Each structure stands twice: as structure tokens, then as C-alpha cells.
Amino acid sequence: MNMTKRILVITSVVIAGSMLYLWGNKDGSEGRQLNLISEANAAESSLSTEQISPVGIKENRKVYYPGTEAIHPDEMRIVALGTGMPSPRPKQAAACFLVELGNGDKFLFDIGAGSHERISAQKIPYDYMDKVFISHLHVDHYGDLPSFWLGGTTMNRLTPLRIWGPSGPTKELGTDYAMEMMQNMYAWDIGTRAGVIDFRGGQLEITEFPYAGDNEIIFEENGVVIRSFPAIHAIDGSVSFSLEWNGLKFIYGGDTAPNKWYIEYAKGADLAIHECFLEPSLLVAKQGFSPAEALLVGTQAHTSPQQFGKVMSLVRPRMAVGYHFQNDFDTEPIAREAVRKTYDGPLALAKDYMVFNVTKEDIRVRMSSFDEDIFPPAPLKEKNAPNTSLLIPMTDFILSGHEAFPEIVQPIYDEMNKKHGTNIKLPGSE
Numbered sequence: 001m002n003m004t005k006r007i008l009v010i011t012s013v014v015i016a017g018s019m020l021y022l023w024g025n026k027d028g029s030e031g032r033q034l035n036l037i038s039e040a041n042a043a044e045s046s047l048s049t050e051q052i053s054p055v056g057i058k059e060n061r062k063v064y065y066p067g068t069e070a071i072h073p074d075e076m077r078i079v080a081l082g083t084g085m086p087s088p089r090p091k092q093a094a095a096c097f098l099v100e101l102g103n104g105d106k107f108l109f110d111i112g113a114g115s116h117e118r119i120s121a122q123k124i125p126y127d128y129m130d131k132v133f134i135s136h137l138h139v140d141h142y143g144d145l146p147s148f149w150l151g152g153t154t155m156n157r158l159t160p161l162r163i164w165g166p167s168g169p170t171k172e173l174g175t176d177y178a179m180e181m182m183q184n185m186y187a188w189d190i191g192t193r194a195g196v197i198d199f200r201g202g203q204l205e206i207t208e209f210p211y212a213g214d215n216e217i218i219f220e221e222n223g224v225v226i227r228s229f230p231a232i233h234a235i236d237g238s239v240s241f242s243l244e245w246n247g248l249k250f251i252y253g254g255d256t257a258p259n260k261w262y263i264e265y266a267k268g269a270d271l272a273i274h275e276c277f278l279e280p281s282l283l284v285a286k287q288g289f290s291p292a293e294a295l296l297v298g299t300q301a302h303t304s305p306q307q308f309g310k311v312m313s314l315v316r317p318r319m320a321v322g323y324h325f326q327n328d329f330d331t332e333p334i335a336r337e338a339v340r341k342t343y344d345g346p347l348a349l350a351k352d353y354m355v356f357n358v359t360k361e362d363i364r365v366r367m368s369s370f371d372e373d374i375f376p377p378a379p380l381k382e383k384n385a386p387n388t389s390l391l392i393p394m395t396d397f398i399l400s401g402h403e404a405f406p407e408i409v410q411p412i413y414d415e416m417n418k419k420h421g422t423n424i425k426l427p428g429s430e
């Protein structure tokens, strides 16, 4: 078939196809008609279906689709799941980064407000996400911990949640105290679940480590070493972390003004994440700060883009990653220009769902697509029977108000029993 003839055939098939599609839509059978179109296209044009609509998983995809891409045994994959600020916005949750290693280990660094839904969008079974490292106890760095912890029990996590966090200048300002109070605060939530479901995922294993630890090891398992070192932010008790595995080094900076520990211990990092706050002029223009507030917050409690650049020019990582600002079409160029005054190396100004594939040979930066219609992944372990001794009974008063509608609910039980070969009795029917 010559080219002109082929184009004519394809054009006529497309027109015929469009008519079929319109007709198909009218009687609700568009799916069948669309099939006909692609078959007709392939037959009439002598092109295989593959040539018309290439399918199959491609190497080196430009977009990351969570749950579809294996991690190489030597690779470290980092996903930005919260890059924003305490002020909530749909496109940026507060601080959270997921680190996945080729050995199967997974780590969460901070779990700020709004980040849980992004964690969930990774489609990773919750039993794998049992390790959370908190840089400091600001709500934008651990505000979604309760949701991840207790919500996780209904999302099939059957392993205890392990949490590492710094001590504070007093006992009441440390992670142990915060976690104890969190468990008290959620007594009602725990009371509703503990005697009803397999509640192993509701257990917490807390490790508080000294905030002043000077590059001290706080985790060492499975070839992975995580160290903490101090950060300078608000009051004592903010830290940064390094994670080393397989000859690769990842640095996660909690909120901080530029500090000597980060500059020393992040040296030689493959990926160095550090806060890069909104440029002080934008804190005035966009956030309504007074100039004095903007300068104090933007350069003393936090790190301005110019200071971030200076830090990175001293650290010289293979890739510098800035986060913790509203990363928009009009703010990003200002941040980038400011960073470039003091740093000329590889740079990513992180947005939520940015993905970094780190190997010794390459660091690949992509954006992720995500599925908004997430359901919890299936449990990895057999579920245990609930510990009914923890059950908190309802009072007769509340139960007396229950409209049981057995004539409606019994058929639901019958249908479920028939489908699954079970014999579950409707409560009160025996």
C-alpha cells in the first residue's frame, strides 16, 4: 500500500470509527464500538494494534507510576510526599520523604500534616512502612502521624509502628512524652478498635534519641545506618538525619538555620535534602509578614534560598534538593535565581510527588503520576482474632436506640455467606 492510499484508508477508518463511536454512545455500547474501531483500523491499514497504540511497560519511562516499577537491588528511590508549609494547600503537604532501598527496606522521614494521603498513593502495603524518623515535633513535620498510625490499623498494617524522634531540652519537650500524650489523646479511637480488629499495627515502638547527638548512630539494621545530628530551629530539639546503605548516602535536613553539623556530615552525599524557605521578600508579598518577621523567620529560624545555596556549595552533593516553600510558577524562579547566586551544582526544588532514582551511576529526577482512587493494599500477614478482652461494650441505653432492620440486613448476610461459603450469623438472630 502506498503512502497516499494508506493515509486515505486510515482517514476513512477514523471517520467511520467516529460515526460508530457517536452511534455507540447513543445506545450506551461505546465500549464495543471502540473495540471495533481499533480492530478495523488494524485490519484496514495493515498496521498491527501495537503500532497504532503502543502498549507495554517501557524502559526509562518519563513518569513514575507508583506500584508499577521494581526497584533495582543497588538503587535508592526517594519520593517527595510533602514539600510544603504548615499552611495547608492541596498541591503540597507538609514535610515527608519516603526512602526505598533495593534491599526492600522503606523509611519515612517526617510525616507532616497532609502527607498521609500521599504515602497511601504509593500503594505500598503498610507492613512495609513501619519506620518513621521525626526531625522535630512541629505539626508540619509529624501532624499526620496519628492518621498514619491509627488509620494504618484499618489499612492492614499488622506490625507495630516504629518511631524515632529527638529528645527535647526538657522531658516534656521530647518525643517519648509526645508519643505518650498522643496515645492518651486517642484513647477513644484505640478503644473502638483494640477489641474489634487485629490491633498489632496499633502498637508503637518508640526510640527517643538525644537531640544533641553528634552524628550518632540511631539505627543500624540490614546494612542500613542512620545517624542524627543537631539542627538549629526555634528551640533545642530539631535534628537532621543521614542514611547510608550500599555505598550511597542520603541526607534529610529537618528545619534549621544553616549549621556546621549539616555542612560537615552531609559532605559526599548522593542526595542532600535541606530546607529552602520562601525568599524573605515573598514572605512579605505573599504571606503578609512584616519585614522584621520575614527576616527573622526567613533567615534565622529557617534557611533562605541564598543561604541554602551557600550550604550546598560547601556540601557539594551529587544532587541538592530544596523543599519547605510554596513551590509555584512564580515563586520557583525567584527561589532558583536566589540559590544560583551561591550554588552552581545539580539542583532540584522539590514538589510533592517528585521522584529521585539514585544509583552510583546516575540520579534521575521525575514527577510521579498518582491514582486518586486508592484502596488499602491487602494484608501481608494472616490476621489474628481480635483480643476481645479489650472490647468496650456499649451501654444498654445506646443499644436501645438501634434500628436493626433484620429484614434488610439478613439478606445481606445470606448473600455474603453464599458467595464466600461462610456461615456468619446476623447478631441477635440466634
Ligand SMILES: [Zn+2]
Pocket: 136, 138, 141, 233, 255
Ligand atoms: Zn519546624
Ligand SMILES: [Zn+2]
Pocket: 095, 138, 140, 141, 255, 324
Ligand atoms: Zn517545618
